Amino acid sequence: MKTTSRLMTVLAIGVAGTAVLAGCSGGGGASDDEVTLKWWAPNLMPTIAQDEEYYKTLTDKFTEETGIKVETQVNAWADYYNKILGAISSGEGPDVMASGTTWVSTLTPSGGFMQFDDASLEAIGGADQFTQTAWDAAGGQNEGGTSMIPWVAGVTTMFYNTKLFEEAGITEAPTTWTEFLDDAKKLTVDKDGDGTIDQWGFGYPAGFAQEWSHTMFAFGEQNGTAFFDEDGNPTLNGEGMVDAADQFLQLMTTDKVLNPASAELQGMSDVQQQFINGEVAIMFGSGSNTSFDDAGFTDYAAAQIVLNDPLAGEAVTTHIAGVDMGIFAESKHQEQALEFMKFLVREDTQIDMAKNIKGILPVNSAAAADPDVSSDPVFKVNTEILANTAAGFPDNLLTGQAETLIGDALKTLAAQAATQGAVSRADIQAVLDEANSQLEASQ
Amino acid sequence: MATLTVQPPLNPLEDPEHFFPKRRKKRNLLPYLLILPAAIAELLIHIIPMALGVYISFVQLNQVSIRNWLAAPFVGFANYVNGLNPAGAIGAEFFETLARTIIYTVLTVGISWSLGTAAAYFLTSRFRGQAVIRMFFLVPYAVPAFVGIIAWAFMFNQQDGLINTVLVDQLHLLQEGPFWLVGPLSFFVLVIVSVWGIWPFAFLLQLAALQTVPHEVHEAASIDGAGRWRTFWGVTLPMIRASNVVLLLLMFLATFNQFNVPFVLFGVSSPKEAQLISPLIYQFSFGTWNFGLGSAVSALLLAFLVIVTAIYVRLVMPKEKSSRA
Numbered sequence: 001m002k003t004t005s006r007l008m009t010v011l012a013i014g015v016a017g018t019a020v021l022a023g024c025s026g027g028g029g030a031s032d033d034e035v036t037l038k039w040w041a042p043n044l045m046p047t048i049a050q051d052e053e054y055y056k057t058l059t060d061k062f063t064e065e066t067g068i069k070v071e072t073q074v075n076a077w078a079d080y081y082n083k084i085l086g087a088i089s090s091g092e093g094p095d096v097m098a099s100g101t102t103w104v105s106t107l108t109p110s111g112g113f114m115q116f117d118d119a120s121l122e123a124i125g126g127a128d129q130f131t132q133t134a135w136d137a138a139g140g141q142n143e144g145g146t147s148m149i150p151w152v153a154g155v156t157t158m159f160y161n162t163k164l165f166e167e168a169g170i171t172e173a174p175t176t177w178t179e180f181l182d183d184a185k186k187l188t189v190d191k192d193g194d195g196t197i198d199q200w201g202f203g204y205p206a207g208f209a210q211e212w213s214h215t216m217f218a219f220g221e222q223n224g225t226a227f228f229d230e231d232g233n234p235t236l237n238g239e240g241m242v243d244a245a246d247q248f249l250q251l252m253t254t255d256k257v258l259n260p261a262s263a264e265l266q267g268m269s270d271v272q273q274q275f276i277n278g279e280v281a282i283m284f285g286s287g288s289n290t291s292f293d294d295a296g297f298t299d300y301a302a303a304q305i306v307l308n309d310p311l312a313g314e315a316v317t318t319h320i321a322g323v324d325m326g327i328f329a330e331s332k333h334q335e336q337a338l339e340f341m342k343f344l345v346r347e348d349t350q351i352d353m354a355k356n357i358k359g360i361l362p363v364n365s366a367a368a369a370d371p372d373v374s375s376d377p378v379f380k381v382n383t384e385i386l387a388n389t390a391a392g393f394p395d396n397l398l399t400g401q402a403e404t405l406i407g408d409a410l411k412t413l414a415a416q417a418a419t420q421g422a423v424s425r426a427d428i429q430a431v432l433d434e435a436n437s438q439l440e441a442s443q
Numbered sequence: 444m445a446t447l448t449v450q451p452p453l454n455p456l457e458d459p460e461h462f463f464p465k466r467r468k469k470r471n472l473l474p475y476l477l478i479l480p481a482a483i484a485e486l487l488i489h490i491i492p493m494a495l496g497v498y499i500s501f502v503q504l505n506q507v508s509i510r511n512w513l514a515a516p517f518v519g520f521a522n523y524v525n526g527l528n529p530a531g532a533i534g535a536e537f538f539e540t541l542a543r544t545i546i547y548t549v550l551t552v553g554i555s556w557s558l559g560t561a562a563a564y565f566l567t568s569r570f571r572g573q574a575v576i577r578m579f580f581l582v583p584y585a586v587p588a589f590v591g592i593i594a595w596a597f598m599f600n601q602q603d604g605l606i607n608t609v610l611v612d613q614l615h616l617l618q619e620g621p622f623w624l625v626g627p628l629s630f631f632v633l634v635i636v637s638v639w640g641i642w643p644f645a646f647l648l649q650l651a652a653l654q655t656v657p658h659e660v661h662e663a664a665s666i667d668g669a670g671r672w673r674t675f676w677g678v679t680l681p682m683i684r685a686s687n688v689v690l691l692l693l694m695f696l697a698t699f700n701q702f703n704v705p706f707v708l709f710g711v712s713s714p715k716e717a718q719l720i721s722p723l724i725y726q727f728s729f730g731t732w733n734f735g736l737g738s739a740v741s742a743l744l745l746a747f748l749v750i751v752t753a754i755y756v757r758l759v760m761p762k763e764k765s766s767r768a
Contacts, residue, residue, distance in 0.1 A: 082729055442731060
């Protein structure tokens with residue numbers, strides 16, 4: 001009995017000890033002479049597997065040139081913001097991190113990313129290699145230096161089905177809202193005569209809060225209201241925002257060119273699939289042509305998103321989307337990280353990326369001007385959009401919150417439009433007022 | 444030659460030292476060591492994070508201060524005032540959501556308990572196929588939560604879902620398929636899916652509890668002229684009171700804190716009509732990175748649940764003791 005009890009005691013100590021040690025593990029890696037950089041890369045292709053395959057070609061080339069190894073981790077966008085948050089708050093993260101352009105104004109003040117001074121800018125090839133809009137959007141004008149370097153830029157484009165346009169007798173893509181409404185109505189048909197509409201003029205993920213925030217940014221500006229006023233105070237409930245929300249919700253309620261069932265769509269991929277299937281004729285998307293090409297769908301063309309007529313505010317059709325890169329402040333390999341960044345923004349790498357990743361625009365101005373790259377029609381359209389009607393998300397500490405709140409507000413309104421068939425201006429004003437007061441309360 | 448020596452019996456008066464051997468003063472460490480891993484895990488996973496959560500509710504923790512969160516500025520009760528002020532935007536939403544969560548919990552627990560108890564009651568009597576039915580009833584509990592809820596989301600889809608196809612196209616009960624996952628009906632979908640997930644738990648526990656009720660009691664009741672219903676309410680239920688009390692408390696707590704069902708059904712942000720308190724806290728903390736506020740609301744939720752539980756236990760437990768006497 002005594003020996004059994006003693007044996008049990010030893011076992012118990014052993015188990016307890018192992019449990020504690022197991023819990024305390026992590027972060028004890030031995031330092032090698034060989035440096036391996038950790039890179040959190042974005043999801044730019046239709047599938048993560050494709051991203052991994054392509055990024056490997058980039059990192060292999062980099063390793064060949066410099067001998068520095070890179071461990072890549074491709075992240076889906078869904079929870080990526082939270083992942084970055086986790087890295088910043090714990091101090092444990094990669095060396096080089098991708099970030100969405102709309103998160104820059106929220107992440108920069110956290111101090112989680114290394115700020116670039118003249119020396120480090122030189123180390124990556126200088127700020128002049130970038131296109132001005134991309135550079136500004138990444139925080140190039142920040143006091144104390146930017147925390148992010150632009151990597152790829154993107155814009156939201158209007159895609160339309162060329163075959164369906166032909167069938168409806170439409171010869172040109174619409175450029176104004178009036179033309180767009182006209183065309184969408186012509187394209188909303190009951191093809192098989194069973195009483196239900198099976199082809200809708202316009203497709204939109206009305207349950208996807210993030211997409212709503214992008215649309216409201218652009219069309220709010222077109223109607224004369226931005227997320228914040230000049231003093232940085234929230235204006236989510238400004239008249240221009242109400243107008244913008246009204247015009248889009250009417251697509252579902254009065255114009256009836258948008259399927260009410262869209263209120264349940266929570267992602268772009270659903271709408272892209274509808275577009276490929278010929279169920280919708282026009283859609284707004286960023287880089288959707290990659291998915292179309294992937295699916296072997298070719299009856300599409302791209303154009304700039306329409307402008308309101310008359311235009312009450314600014315001629316903005318899209319925010320400047322894209323991916324920026326930052327060096328994690330806690331990184332122990334900042335020198336090597338800078339070298340990797342230099343490689344990523346170099347002209348030849350950017351040209352290679354533009355060729356392989358459809359739907360994005362290079363931020364390196366020389367690469368953008370390269371004839372080889374710019375022959376793709378969608379690329380041409382996007383470059384023009386970026387130059388003419390794209391605007392960066394506001395540089396305000398509350399931008400991230402504004403994005404969430406306006407997106408959720410429109411998601412709620414779209415649900416109301418779908419279930420009740422009508423949304424009044426008063427309803428819209430009420431919901432936007434609430435969103436705005438929540439934003440004010442977060443200050 | 445071996446001689447067998449027989450010791451004379453010990454005399455406690457003459458030889459006390461050998462009769463009463465010294466008892467070992469050394470404590471037996473074994474029980475403590477056995478609980479140690481569990482205690483450490485509990486401390487690390489539950490207690491310390493809870494304490495930190497309460498600490499965070501008193502500071503202003505957002506993206507600016509998150510990097511060095513231990514040094515986040517102390518704001519006292521500002522987060523609580525913000526969250527509790529019914530006139531403020533956030534406070535109003537908090538109270539509305541709290542009320543809705545209470546209604547949701549009462550409905551879900553009520554329906555699940557009724558279904559579980561009824562099923563358990565009818566399955567205590569032996570009949571053909573009893574084992575098979577019992578197995579079927581346990582399936583929702585065995586299926587991984589995410590898988591089950593996603594299947595429900597597909598079924599409730601307005602355009603292509605099974606529910607609308609059956610209601611509109613096959614049974615012709617409705618002209619047009621209603622929206623289930625957005626709009627006012629979303630609350631009922633939430634209740635339906637929650638009940639589906641938790642009623643087998645009630646069923647299991649009630650099954651075990653009902654096994655302890657002896658058959659003679661039912662026979663005695665029927666001899667006295669009580670019908671089945673009367674027997675159930677007047678005799679069977681009071682006999683399983685102890686188990687019932689625990690069951691209802693567990694279900695209440697689990698349902699009140701429900702996060703999985705709304706998150707998987709509706710995504711990151713729930714429709715207004717189906718907003719529950721846990722997803723709301725998630726939205727405060729991770730949607731808008733206002734952790735101080737999220738923690739304050741969490742702490743309030745904790746306080747609320749502790750108070751409710753304490754009242755419940757006080758109301759129910761003492762009667763339990765008196766019934767035993």
